[in-house]
Amino acid sequence: MPLRTHLTVLQWSAALYADSVAYKIPKPVSDDGQGQYHWEDVTYREFLLNVERSARYWTSMLTKQSIPPHSVVGLWLGGLAYMDVLHILGIARAGYIPQLFSLRLPNPEIIFELMKRAGAKLLIYDVSYADVVHGCHVPTLVAVDIFSTPDVQAPLAAIFTPERSDDIAMVFHTSGSTMGSPKLVPCTYGWLDSIISKANAISVPCQPGRQDVIVCMGSMCHIGQTLTLIGALQHGTCTVQPTQIAFSSGELKQMIRQCGLNRLTQFATFLSMHLRNSRNDPDLLALLQGLDEVLFAGLALPQDDEDWARRNGLLLRNLFGNTECGAMLISVGGRGSDSLFLRPIEGTKYGFFPVTPSSAAEETTHYNVNAPLLELVILSESGDCPHMSLRQADGHFHTGDLFSEVAPGRYFFRGRDDDWIKSENSLRCDTRAIEDNVRATCGDLVAECVVVGYGRPSPALFVEPKGAIEGEKLKKDIIRRIRHFHSRRYMHERIVDAKFVVIVPKGSLPRTATKGNIRRRAVEEKFKEELDRVYGTVPDFRTSS
Template sequence: MAYKTHLSILQESAAAYPDRPVFRVPRLVVGSESEVEDWTVVSYSQFDLGVKLYAKHWSRTLSRDGVPPRSIVGMWLSGLSYTDALHIYGLARAGYIPQLFSLRLPNPEVIFELLVKAGAQALIHDPSFESILRNAPVPVHVAAEVSEGKDVEDVSLPDLSEPRRAEDIVMIFHTSGSTSGSPKLVRCNYKWLDAMISKANVVMRPRRENVQDVSVWMGSMSHIGQTFMLLGALQHGSCTIQPTKIAFSSEELLDMVNRCRLNRLNQFATFLAAHLRASRQNPKLLQTLAGFDEVLYSGLALPRDEEEWAYQNGIRLKNLFGSTECGAMMLSVGGSGPDARFLRPIEGTTYGFFPVTSTDLDASASQHQNANNQLREMVILSESGDCPDPLLRAADGHFHTGDLFIEAAPGAYISRGRDDDWIKSENSLRCDTKAIEDNVRATCGDLVAECIVVGNGRPSPALFIEPKVVDVDEKKLRKDVIRRTRHFHSRRYLHERITDTKFVFVVPAGTLPRTATKGNIRRRAVEEQFKEMLDEVYGMSF
């Protein structure tokens, strides 16, 4: 079977829409980090030629190291620029398997371990890491811009029509949270990628005929989110704008509308919420948001008041629910009716929603568990094309997501959180709170009676502590906790780390809210009770 890949759809779209813009790239005013002089157009044919140039560069470079095609090659890049897209697609076009690392995992020791675990043969890295990669276990190369092709004219590239087996690995991602001090490998095969492409076709389908969709970069291509969205954009001949930063300002949003014809906004919920709040005082911004063909958000739920504001003002909201292991899985119904928020599995998938029972779920979830609205876990069945690598599946052969829902209408669901201790940061990356809490108890057991980690939707987590001693020096306690847990946090993603005493809160014993049954501290209730305190330390309002 000929499976579709990101390379085959690029080839098809470059032939069908050679002169259409595929990217708009900002050229900044000299001396500025955010003021855009103009937005440079990159056409489909230019992108296709650029990918082939970078492919030949990496084929020549890696062959000199003795790294044969179909080898795994690590890529430690920001994933936020057009040049990064050229490197990622170019390496794959050269016949290699990219293992993608995020800049949010800045510890080279962990990168080296993951390279070895995957069997990688080389590492391509962002220039900023050059000084810390001297003891790498594989050959390393800087991801520099490639501008000349004369020295690689004689390099041949693999035939894209060559058949691949369903189980052959095509790329490797990593879970966005650390487990046992390290992310897990998410090996992606051709069958899985083909399913991603089918789902992305549905998600990114244009809402108007004969109008080129223009959307905006959602996140790093080192993660599945933006990789998935680009798969959809390429299929429909759409254009993607590279913003100056992922959390771009409302002023930049308006500029992208005026100069790049942005008509479709895709953002993580935390960043979209900032525009929705700003639109309350900015009629022009509100009019712009309401004029988009679609405003799609993902990663987290929108704050209820921002969601209501959007619906009341005619903004065409769509919620996309997904994960690293499976890509996008569910889309909200949309529209303006009472069922607009309901989520439905994307067509072509095969999921199960199996009843779960728990005696100690968070109160916000357990209140919905009754005879009519029983909590159900979303399970990706083994026959679904997007079911991830067998190593990630449970003993029954299926992938258990841990995501909980209630069935609000036949085949339509409302999210009710998770059945584990993971939370999501503002950019929708996951954080294992229990691992942090266990480390605090192991290293600070003589100082801490109880603790809880919170920070859902925040840039990084925060730690609440009930001390063992009543008359405690709080400042010293916070410093001691940071000092004793420093090594543990050094191995984690940036969004998982607690390395500053301002994110450690000391409260009297018995202050933290607990469940009535087992007396466990209720994470969400802590976030609600101390919201103002958290807002102040993070310097933002939610």
């Protein structure tokens, strides 16, 4: 059976759902800046024709640059706009291998280095980056609006059919950095075929016979939205483009009312904003209650937000994945007490292998979990096991994601392996548990927080404050509120002295580009001198006489 690709899926869907709406594109109602929009429809037939127009344009442009077919081509785009989708799919349809970059990578040198490592022959960039691409080592072309250029009148070659399942279809990169640079994530055609199966399984319509309407969850330069779109195409689902990834609750209301949005898919960080707003907005709460599904991904919801949503009847569902594998685990969903426990997506072959026990693993969590820690491992025989360059010596892909099995085949996420830091005597500390406690007890004081202290005697807490409380008072208030929690922990896990609480400006903690997660190891690096002072390894010259 031939391998399926995102392009063959689009071609099939355009034939089956030709007149159904594939995309809704936002247009401002006026120029008064009031944030009111209407959405223009693009049918499945029109979507396919637009992708083919993009492919003809890029075939012409890359031929002029003498870029041979099947070359890697970098695309540095925002990835949210409909035109970005056309560029990405158009490059693939023209027979090239897209290497995708988000606009949020701050340093063009990082992009140029990643392109060299992937062997890219050309860079297509958003016009807003015209001033910074001049140092690129390969030719560059601006990503124009293809509808503002004449339609190239030339036949397209057939959709590329790979000879081998390990041929490369596209190249992503991780949203976090290792040794100062993101990792390349080459995606093979065999991997892509598996992704198509998984996307199909998680995107089954909520009500047979009725078209689902979803919203873009992020940039097409990342696997999350790529998988979401591939799933939508297979079921004739309509995708609404928001004006930004972190769209406002007001815009969410418009999309539900005007576009018929019935399935909300968001990273948990952004969903939390709507849940918080719904506490004081009965209209928003009623609209959320009327959705067929509220699916979140990227990280766990804060416990108070999850509790609020459950108490108020929202149909929550949790999707767990990463760049290397796409979606891996999904919850049953619904309102039951165990509805957010995760299970592997059908057709995958995963292992859950024990890791070194720690004292924290023996503690009871919110879900009354009292089970060993297990690492999720993508076995080599699973179709979604990533490229060989990303696997460990045993041939499998070790995710570093830790779980407890709460029932046969049902799992509760316990944080990443790097959420379990080791102290200077190699004892493990569950940083996520500490952070969750801070959020639960100090939610009115703390906007965001992260626990660090790898190789240190005990952990330290970095806090971005919510208000304007004086620093020393804020530290003492936090210590007072978390004291009971820490009184039950081993010595190497405790934060009991205000000097181990570090207050930093709001927004200063390093975050991942895609999901906004705080990067623990990057915090350790950025604030190393501050940590050295906290732990007394260097003198604090600010207080020396």
